[in-house]
Amino acid sequence: MDLVSQNKCFEGMQQRYAHRSAVLNCDMHFSVFAPAAAVAGQKLPVLYWLSGLTCTDDNFSTKAGAQRYAAEHEIILIIPDTSPRGADVPDDSEGAYDLGLGAGFYVNATRAPWDRHYRMYDYIARELPELAESHLPFNGRRAISGHSMGGHGALIIAMREAGRYVSVSAFAPIVNPAGVPWGEKAFGAYLGDDRNAWAEYDACHLVAERKPELPILIDQGTADDFLAGQLLTERFVEAAGRAKVPATVNLREAYDHSYYFISSFIGDHLRFHAGHLNS
Amino acid sequence: MDLVSQNKCFEGMQQRYAHRSAVLNCDMHFSVFAPAAAVAGQKLPVLYWLSGLTCTDDNFSTKAGAQRYAAEHEIILIIPDTSPRGADVPDDSEGAYDLGLGAGFYVNATRAPWDRHYRMYDYIARELPELAESHLPFNGRRAISGHSMGGHGALIIAMREAGRYVSVSAFAPIVNPAGVPWGEKAFGAYLGDDRNAWAEYDACHLVAERKPELPILIDQGTADDFLAGQLLTERFVEAAGRAKVPATVNLREAYDHSYYFISSFIGDHLRFHAGHLNS
Numbered sequence: 001m002d003l004v005s006q007n008k009c010f011e012g013m014q015q016r017y018a019h020r021s022a023v024l025n026c027d028m029h030f031s032v033f034a035p036a037a038a039v040a041g042q043k044l045p046v047l048y049w050l051s052g053l054t055c056t057d058d059n060f061s062t063k064a065g066a067q068r069y070a071a072e073h074e075i076i077l078i079i080p081d082t083s084p085r086g087a088d089v090p091d092d093s094e095g096a097y098d099l100g101l102g103a104g105f106y107v108n109a110t111r112a113p114w115d116r117h118y119r120m121y122d123y124i125a126r127e128l129p130e131l132a133e134s135h136l137p138f139n140g141r142r143a144i145s146g147h148s149m150g151g152h153g154a155l156i157i158a159m160r161e162a163g164r165y166v167s168v169s170a171f172a173p174i175v176n177p178a179g180v181p182w183g184e185k186a187f188g189a190y191l192g193d194d195r196n197a198w199a200e201y202d203a204c205h206l207v208a209e210r211k212p213e214l215p216i217l218i219d220q221g222t223a224d225d226f227l228a229g230q231l232l233t234e235r236f237v238e239a240a241g242r243a244k245v246p247a248t249v250n251l252r253e254a255y256d257h258s259y260y261f262i263s264s265f266i267g268d269h270l271r272f273h274a275g276h277l278n279s
Numbered sequence: 280m281d282l283v284s285q286n287k288c289f290e291g292m293q294q295r296y297a298h299r300s301a302v303l304n305c306d307m308h309f310s311v312f313a314p315a316a317a318v319a320g321q322k323l324p325v326l327y328w329l330s331g332l333t334c335t336d337d338n339f340s341t342k343a344g345a346q347r348y349a350a351e352h353e354i355i356l357i358i359p360d361t362s363p364r365g366a367d368v369p370d371d372s373e374g375a376y377d378l379g380l381g382a383g384f385y386v387n388a389t390r391a392p393w394d395r396h397y398r399m400y401d402y403i404a405r406e407l408p409e410l411a412e413s414h415l416p417f418n419g420r421r422a423i424s425g426h427s428m429g430g431h432g433a434l435i436i437a438m439r440e441a442g443r444y445v446s447v448s449a450f451a452p453i454v455n456p457a458g459v460p461w462g463e464k465a466f467g468a469y470l471g472d473d474r475n476a477w478a479e480y481d482a483c484h485l486v487a488e489r490k491p492e493l494p495i496l497i498d499q500g501t502a503d504d505f506l507a508g509q510l511l512t513e514r515f516v517e518a519a520g521r522a523k524v525p526a527t528v529n530l531r532e533a534y535d536h537s538y539y540f541i542s543s544f545i546g547d548h549l550r551f552h553a554g555h556l557n558s
Contacts (some may be wrong), residue, residue: 007537065344065542168380223287260288263344 050146069270106153175236221255329425348549385432454515500534
C-alpha cells in the first residue's frame with residue numbers, strides 16, 4: 001500500500017493509501033486516521049467505517065468529524081471505498097446511483113458482468129484487513145460501523161464473521177435489503193434470482209440465524225426520507241427481539257439521513273466502540 | 280430571507296437561506312447554525328465565518344465540525360458566500376480561482392467590470408448583518424473569524440469597524456494582501472493601481488493605523504504550502520508588535536492549509552470567542 005497524501009489532524013495523521021486489490025481486480029484507495037500514538041508506533045485497535053451509496057473514502061473523512069473522538073479514544077479509523085473502481089469496472093448502463101460504481105452493497109457478486117470485480121464482502125472482511133492491519137500498528141482488536149448501505153455492510157459482516165469484531169454500530173442502516181427496492185435491485189443484479197443467496201447478506205435474516213453475541217448499536221433519525229421505504233429499522237428491532245439478540249436502537253427525533261446527523265452522534269459511537277475495544 | 284433547507288445537527292438546526300442582495304446586485308445564499316436555544320427563540324450571540332478562495336457557504340458548514348462547539352457555547356454561526364454569484368456577475372476571463380467568482384477578497388471594488396457586484400466588504404460588514412440579525416434571535420454581540428482569504432476579511436473588517444465585534448480570530452490569514460501575489464492580483468483588478476486604497480484592506484497596515492482594541496487570535500500551520508509565499512504570518516506579528524497591539528499567534532507544528540487543520544482547532548476558536556461574547 002502506497003501513501004498518497006496525509007494531513008495532520010487532531011495531533012494525528014489523516015492519510016490516503018492506494019493499493020492493488022486482487023479480490024476486486026482493480027486499483028483501490030482507502031483512508032486512515034492514525035492517532036498520534038499510532039503515528040509514534042504504538043499498537044491501537046481499529047474501527048472500520050463503511051460508507052453509503054455514492055460515497056468514496058472521502059465523505060466520512062471530511063464530513064463526520066470523527067477524528068476528534070478517534071484521537072481522544074486512541075482508535076485507528078480505516079475508511080474503505082464503496083465499490084471497485086476504474087475504467088475496466090462495469091457500471092450500471094444508465095449510470096444509476098444505486099447500482100455499480102459507488103454501490104457495491106458489500107456482497108460477492110456471482111452474476112456477469114459484476115462477478116469479475118464486485119466482491120466487496122471479501123475485500124472488506126478479508127483482503128483489506130490483511131493488508132492494512134499488517135502495515136499499521138494494529139493491536140488485534142477491531143470493530144466496524146457504517147452509514148446506510150455501509151450500515152448494512154457493517155451489520156452483515158460483523159454477524160457473519162463471528163469473533164472477528166468486538167462491536168458493531170450503524171447509522172440509518174438498510175437492515176432488510178432483501179425486502180426493499182434498493183436491495184432488490186442490487187441483489188438481483190449481483191446475485192441473481194436466488195433469494196437464499198440474498199438472505200446471507202440481510203441483517204434481519206442473519207440476526208435470527210446467527211444469533212450474534214457482539215454489542216450492537218444503531219442510530220436512526222425519524223426525519224430520514226428513506227426510513228419508510230428503504231431502511232425500515234423496525235424490522236430489525238422485531239427480528240432481533242424475536243431472536244432474543246440484544247441491540248440498542250436509538251430513534252433520534254427530527255434527524256435526517258445526512259452527515260449532519262452522523263456528525264451529531266459519531267462521538268457516541270466512538271465511545272461505544274472504545275468501551276469494547278479497550279476493555 | 281428564505282429558508283432553502285435545514286438539517287437537524289447537535290440538537291440545533293443547520294440552515295441555508297437565499298436572499299436578494301442590493302449591495303451585490305444579485306441573489307445570494309448563506310448558511311446558519313442555530314443552536315437548540317436559538318431554535319426555541321432565545322437570543323444568542325453570533326459568530327461570522329468568512330471562507331477562503333474557491334469556497335461557498337458549504338465548505339465550513341460540512342467540513343469544520345464547528346456545530347458541536349457552537350451548540351456547546353450557544354453561539355449562532357453565520358456563514359456567508361465568498362463572492363457575488365450568478366450568470367450576470369463577471370468572472371475572471373481565464374476562470375482563475377483567485378479572481379472573480381469565489382474570490383471576492385472582502386473589498387468594495389471600484390473598477391469596471393467588478394464594481395457593479397463585487398462589494399463584499401459592505402455586504403459582510405453591513406447588509407448581511409442587518410438582514411440576518413433582524414431575522415435570527417440575536418442578542419447584540421457579534422464576533423468574526425475566517426480562513427485564508429476569509430481570515431484576511433475577518434481581520435480587516437474587525438479592525439475597521441471598531442466596536443462592532445467583540446473578538447476576531449483567523450486560520451492561516453492573508454495578513455498582508457498588498458504585499459503578496461494573491462492580493463496584488465485581486466486588489467489591482469478590483470481597486471486599480473492606487474496603493475493607498477489597497478492599504479485600507481490590509482491587516483498589517485490597519486493594525487498599525489487603527490490600533491484595534493479587540494482580542495485577536497490567529498492559528499497558522501507550519502506545513503502550510505502558502506505560508507512562505509502568500510500568508511507571511513510573521514509580518515503581522517511584527518506589525519502588531521511595533522504598534523503595541525496584543526495578539527495571540529499560534530504556530531501549529533506540521534499542520535497544513537486544509538480543513539483538517541481548521542477542524543483540529545476550531546474548538547479552541549469557539550471557546551475564545553465564547554469567552555468574549557458571553558462575558
